[in-house]
Amino acid sequence: MPNDTVDIAIVGAGVSGVYTAWRLKEHDPTQKIVVYESSDHIGGRLLSLRPPEIPNMVAELGGMRILPAVQPLIKSLIVKLNKKLPCAERIDLYDFPVDQPQNLAYLRGTYLRLSDFEQHPEKVPYSVTYLERGMTAGKLIINAIEQIVPGITRADLSEEDRRVMARDAEFGGVKLYKQGFWNVLMRIISGEGYLLGIDAGGYNSTLSNWNAADAIPWFLSDFGVNAKYQGFRKGFQQVPLSLAKLFKDLGGEVYLDRPLVGFDQKEGEYELTFKDQPPVRAKALILAMPRRSLELIAPKSPPLQGDQLSEWIRSVTPRPLFKLFTTYANPWWRAAGFYKGNDFVPVEAGRTVTDLPVRQTYYWPKDDGTPAQTGPSMLMASYDDGTNIGFWDGLRRRRGLPRKDVPDDPVYADFEGPGDKAEVTSCPGSDDWHKHRAPKRMVLEVARQLATIHGLSHTPDVRSAAYRDWGDDPFGGGWNSWNIGVRSKVVKQQIVQPFPGERFHICGEAYSDAQGWVEGALQTADMVLQKFGLGSL
Secondary structure (H helix, E strand, O other): OOOOEEEEEEEOOOHHHHHHHHHHHHHOOOOOEEEEOOOOOOOOOOOEEOOOOOOOOOEEOOOOOEOOOOOHHHHHHHHHHHHHOOHHHOOOEEEEOOOOOOOEEEEOOEEEEOOHHHHOHHHOOOOOOHHHOOOOHHHHHHHHHHHHOOOOOOOOOOHHHHHHHHHHOEEOOEEHHHOEHHHHHOOOOOHHHHHHHHHHHOOOHHHOOOEHHHHHHHHHHHHOOOOOEEEEOOOOOHHHHHHHHHHHHOOOEEEOOOOEEEEEEEOOEEEEEEOOOOOEEEEEEEEEOOHHHHHHHHHHOHHHOOHHHHHHHOOEEEEOOEEEEEEEOOOHHHHHOEEEOOEEEOOOOOEEEEOOOOOEEEEOOOOOOOOOOOOOEEEEEEEEOOOOHHHHHOOOOOOOOOHHHOOOOHHHOEOOOHHHHOOOOOOOOOOOHHHHEOEHHHHHHHHHHHHHHOOOOOOOOOOEEEEEEOOOOOOOOOEEEEOOOOOHHHHHHHHOOOOOOOOEEEEOHHHOOOOOOHHHHHHHHHHHHHHOOOOOO
16 A cells, blocks of 8 residues: 555656646645656756856756747746745846857858858759748748748737637648648748758758648747747756745655656545655646656556547657757867958857758857857757757667666767866756766767868867757657647647546646747646646746
């Protein structure tokens, strides 16, 4: 028999889990609410680390930015948290740069500046149509979207307006939700235009064949004409860490390294079985977990095995996401700039894109948002979200194989540079940088590709490197997208409480309107909280 009974058990210490726990505990401090997390860190797919030798930079191995103009939930949450946190612990933001005109695009063996797409389209090595010439990748797709759903790109529309338009829209006589994003794009733009959208846009999965009715408003939110991002001075992981702290200050409990094996409903309660731990009984259960995590526990969780709930769980597809950070003695990439008259314009902020497997390289800012101009510096050397991740699989340990199981194999040896001997100053409560060391072969290969895209014979020595592949279990991917033919509005309402009248709930970014964003995690968490009688912040 279980030796512990709680009022509400929440499985998953990502944003949706700790946010829900805090809100419920704040509402009723007398309830025994416990969060169980399978990993050793709070934050889920938010993982913020300070690299060795660079105390004024924070690497974001997971989520790295927000769009305040179109993400009201995270914006409001930060305001609310800052009213409760001590001054020294408040969450501060900075403007997060992306595309700078002087930055590089290395595509099909051709060196371009990002400004060339509009100013010198004759240099762009894609055989696009006359109407497609002179457009950036983003403008090319936005122009196509406007033709698919006329009027949807109007600046006066809200995010919800666009979602409603897309869900009700037809294209070619077929409801948009029954079609794939790739399918409808190819009815509007040329094959070369589509490849340009992928290669120069830097992302693979965003233009893949997912539910067009969800993909279109999602794309306009993320890559809209006036999209303005903000990053976190102390790391994005500060948000869930702050939520967890406030929750624990109210008497809540968080247990790390507590993987859930399965659960069942017994005598009106939920009996949870954890690995190497006694079972726990809960009067209410919230699974703050993505699709893959739910599938891993489903074989030993009878409530998840019904046909209807199984179908809802499978209504989304996990999408890959890979990040690799490298550090250096100085920001050598500044020299890749150019002279404008007598003034040198350095490459120092935002990103460079390529069709090589590194895909996107970000010139990482300091924690105040300013670019590194001298001294120890850092790159997000590779940001991959598609088939290129398979390339990096050949340079790392087999998925699911713990480090301890390959102790002496030189093929899988970790990279150890001069910086790895320095002391690491981690963000408070976050994982240590060295837990995520990149393999030596991976670092050597990314250095080779970085030299190629910057037109160099070689790059300066890497001092330290860390990576994260979110396709590994239990996440299964860095984000999730709605499948073709799914009525997302219906599924997201049903899955938060799959069995009417029962105190069993599911939340997280996977089943939201803002997939891949913390905004989506908060949206579904608020939907669960409504079932407990709580409103939004």
